[in-house]
Amino acid sequence: MIVGGQSLVSSAPVFSHDGKKLLVCTGCTVSVFSTSTGMLITELEGHTDRVTSIVVVPVATSGGTKFSNYCWTSSLDGMLFYWDFSTPDLLKKLNVHLPVHSMVIPHILSASIGSTNKASPNLYAFVSVEDANRKVVDVKHLCGLIQIYDLTNSTRVGGILAETRKPEILAVSKSGEFVGIKKQQQLNIWRVPNKNLKSENMKKLKLHHTRTLSCLAFHPTNSIVAAGDVSGRILIWRGFGKMRLSQDGGGKMKIDREDRPGVRDGDDADSCSTWHWHSSEIRFLLFSSDEAYLFSGAKEGVIVVWQLDTGNKNYKPNLASPLMYFTDSPDPSLSCVSCEDNRIHLLRMPSMDIIKSISGIKLPLVLPESQRGESHVTLGFDRSNGIIVLPTMDYCVQFFSLFDDTEISHVQVIERNYDPVDETTVYISLIELSNDGSMMCTVEEKLPEMGLGGLISLKFWTRGSHTGHYTLSTVIYEPHSNGGVSDVAFCPGRSMAVSTSYCGNFKMWVKSSSFIHTGDEIQEKGGWRCQSVGSYKGTPMTAAAFSGDGSVLAIAAETVITLWDPHSNLLVAVIGDSLSPIRRLAFVGSSEYIVSFSAGTKAHLVLWNISTLSMHWSYKLLVEDVCSMTSESRFAVLALFSYSDKSVLTEKDGMVLLFDVENPIPVSTWFVRKAKGGRLNFIKNKSGEAADGKQLLAYINGGHEYILLDPSDIKETEGLIHKTARRPQVHSDDENVAVGYASIYGELPSFELTKERSSDNVPFVPSERPWETVFSGSSHALPPLSKLCSPFLESLLEKQNVLSQ
Incomplete structure (x- = not known):
């Protein structure tokens, strides 16, 4: 298994003491990045x-x-x-x-x-x-x-x-x-005492406020503490603890309001001042290394720099995301800020210009509470390149490589400036890509205000010369009149797509192209148009899927599956009747089967036989997603655990089941976490690693962490996890030449996490010609010169046997 997609901002990062490395909490590991390149160096597992x-x-x-x-x-x-x-x-x-x-x-x-x-x-x-x-x-x-x-x-x-x-x-x-x-x-x-550190020997001080506090920070040298509250206010207590925390203190403090401005009754401080600029909860406070400034940040995406003596402020705006942490470095010209969109910016101080950015996978969209039960967000997959496409809060879609665990690109979908403070009124609800990734369709929804002003837009995109680069081809406003778009599917091998709607119809879209002459060049110009419209008894259309060869179109008309000829738009057949509305359809490879699942209290997973127009087998399962292989008769299901007593739920709240159409018993089973809101899809393995076209199963959980499973590996279990590097280093497999550390000391033995190790156990295995490669390789991988100097000089001397006279 290959895992990735961990959050980079779950906790505050830390700089190394030389400022050349940044240590970041990423799930169960610690990732060490280079501050000069922003690339991953190593991981602590x-x-x-x-x-x-x-x-x-x-x-x-x-x-x-x-x-x-x-x-x-x-x-x-x-x-x-x-x-x-x-x-x-x-x-x-x-x-x-x-x-x-x-x-x-x-x-x-x-x-x-x-x-x-x-x-x-x-x-x-x-x-x-x-x-x-x-x-x-x-x-x-x-x-x-x-x-x-x-x-x-x-x-x-x-x-x-x-x-x-x-x-x-x-x-x-x-x-x-x-x-x-x-x-x-x-x-x-x-x-904290220097000696006899015990809990009963430590003196405690309390400072009070009228609102709930959210963070605090200590001044580097003086008795000054700053705290932020949920309303955006910053409080600065100066001279705290002179009575209660002093070595010989402990007596009653004399209360004198005139000599202690802003201090609440009974608090041990000389003064308390209040600053207010932020309109939301303070996320972080940090005193500068020169002790003259205080940095603060909140949801607005703006770093505010306060001058301690005067209270004057300056700003670093336009970070386009709510802020989480601000970390200073031993190098006074470097710092970093962690943002809520799973991105860490390295800043050049004091101008706070962005030098490098370390980007993780975007976190799930947070919709308004009024829309969480009605609306859903669907992710897209570029199955041919192993890329997932996710909507972001700043009206873009992110292309993220599942193999390299790194961001590929961003595409601006909605032309609107993003303000982190404003409530979400427009969001991207659906993303779909063609099988080869050459075409993309997005659906954006503008929420109505006071019941008026809602708008749904369907957009078609064409891929450019590079992966992850798309240009807008066509925009269709209100594609289904007043109904929302429930699903979109591309026809394999053709510039054709279908969109379904809750209003009771579906529309076939085709791409028409024309060529224009501009000087000596011929440019293609075209757009998407509606070719036909279909419906079935006016019932809501909830899902759509094309067969592998594109000859059959399946549309879920609430509780039944209708089969259509996509070229003539003729109804061919109707299959069965489900117990509740169907949420998803998928043809199983090139076979004659189609799988569907329904939600609600009568949730069911059903495999249908198209040739007999009957049910093949079914399960009573609470299913979150389903997908199928393009070349084999297998499909995967993401199922949720359902317990009446929530106390018996474990950290594993779902499972991925791999089925073969001929057998209702799962071929493989994996237990997973955060299955609610998760997605499944089959993707092609990396080019060069699978000449036979082997497919991997990608599982994206509700927190946008992912696992790539190998369905063909029967030995693969939940405990055997292989984690690829987030930023893999470029290397050559042509020849295995020992460089740097290995040229003098030899290869390090395999390290077992279950045993405690000491750095003194590294064996000394000298090389025959270490001077040729001792200083080769990355600088971060080389030992310090104090260790290299002596072996290097010894390697230049010719050793001789001296016989005693």
Whole structure:
């Protein structure tokens, strides 16, 4: 199996200490990207659930402190891992036994793993975990816990530092002196002692607000903390904790409102000021490295730069997506911003110009609540190239390669400026491509306002000279009068398409071409027109499909299947009667079978025999999608689990079933997650890898993560997953020449994630002629010069046997 499509913005990314790498949480792995090229360097694989936090660790040496490629990661699988992300190797494990939602490590610069100084203090991690069992036994449902762990000795320290209704995101000051969380309408802040770090020894401070808080950030050096709330306001507390967090404090604070402007009664702070520009919930706050500015971001897609002394502000607008995280780098000229559209922009500071962008697959559209039950969004597949086509919030469609796990291109479908704050009023509801990918059809819907002004547009596109590049050919407004478009299908081998409507008819569209002479060149010019219209007893037409040779057109007229001659538009036959409206049709290869499924309380999957006009076999299944092979008599079904008691549901909420038309028993079965809203389709394997035209089964779940399954591999199981590189490196298979590290030390042994490894176990296998290739290869793959210098000089010396006299 090949998996991909993980979110790049589920958690905040982290820069390496030299600023040359960016570590990103991508599902169960950590992806390491180059900040100069935006390409994937390596991945850290070992966690079994989503990675939630990354903390990069400097390594202390006897000659001083140098920054190396080590980091700690936390995950919902309850594990804390310590990595060398340059190799990559898993060096240490710590089991927390509860899902970890956030982790910070104070004093990480002064207490480094790997220090040779015996007097070096231990390294402690603050983790925010979730104990689901507490929801049952605790009346207040305080399932979020803050705990402390000694990473040096792999032990838990003290008891519970705090309890919350849900796991909160931890924040830490750069000096490591303060750790805090936002808790509804207040901030909880602890001072972290340098010695005897136990939960009972830590002093706590509370700062109050009138609205629910959404994020917080500490000033790098001063006693200043900033917090954002759900209304878009930013609060700045200055001089906090002088009484309650001081080493010798603890007495009662004297309340003096005149000397503490803006501070609520009882809060330990010198002053509190409020800034307001954002119109929505504050997503992030970050103090600049020079300590003079504060960065803030929210749904508007604008980074606001506040001057701390004056409150004046500047803007970085037009990022065209709600913002999630803002991360600074040790390099003051570099930072990055994570956007809700699954994209990370690398910014040049202080101008904040975009240098590079790391793009993932677009996340599902979020429709208005009034339309979620009535409208649906259908994805498109370019089956010949292994590309999925998805609608985006900014009125485009994204072409995404399933094999390379990378974005191919964008096509602007709706000519409209996108404003993240505005409610969605226009969206792309349907995308369909021809089998060879040369033609594309999109359907866009404009939602009515106050019951008026709704509009449906059908657009046909023609592919250009490159994959993923399309030009608009024809626009048809209201193709079915006042009815919505339920489905679109292309006729194989012809410039013909059919669209069906809930208003009770379907229309055949054909492409007409004409040639015009422009100087010495002849250009083709043409468009799509309606050739014929059909209906069946005025019932809604819900689905359509062409046979493999294009000679038969099947239209679902609510509960029956009507068969038509697409060339003459004559009704040929009518098949059976389903128990509920049919949602999807698919001809099974070149066979005489067609598969359909119905939704609702009487959901059914039915295989029909066209030659006998009868049901072949059926299942009572709640089906989400169905697709079929183009050359074989097999089809795949995405089914949902249906339980009356939701408490027995597991993380696997669906299954993919592979059927052969002659046997109602599935050939293969895969259990999957997020099946609701998922899609299936067969795609051709990569060119050069399957000369026999082998097809892979692509499953896209409701979160737009995907798996490519091999139906012909009977040994493939759920536990055997092969993950391809998101940005594969270019290499040659002509000759296997050892370069760089391998030319001196030899190939690294295979690494098993179930065993803890140490970097000291790498064998020394010198090469016969290392000087020819020692400095070849990518710079990120080479060891430091301190390791290369000695072996390189030794390789230049001729070794001789010296006999004693």
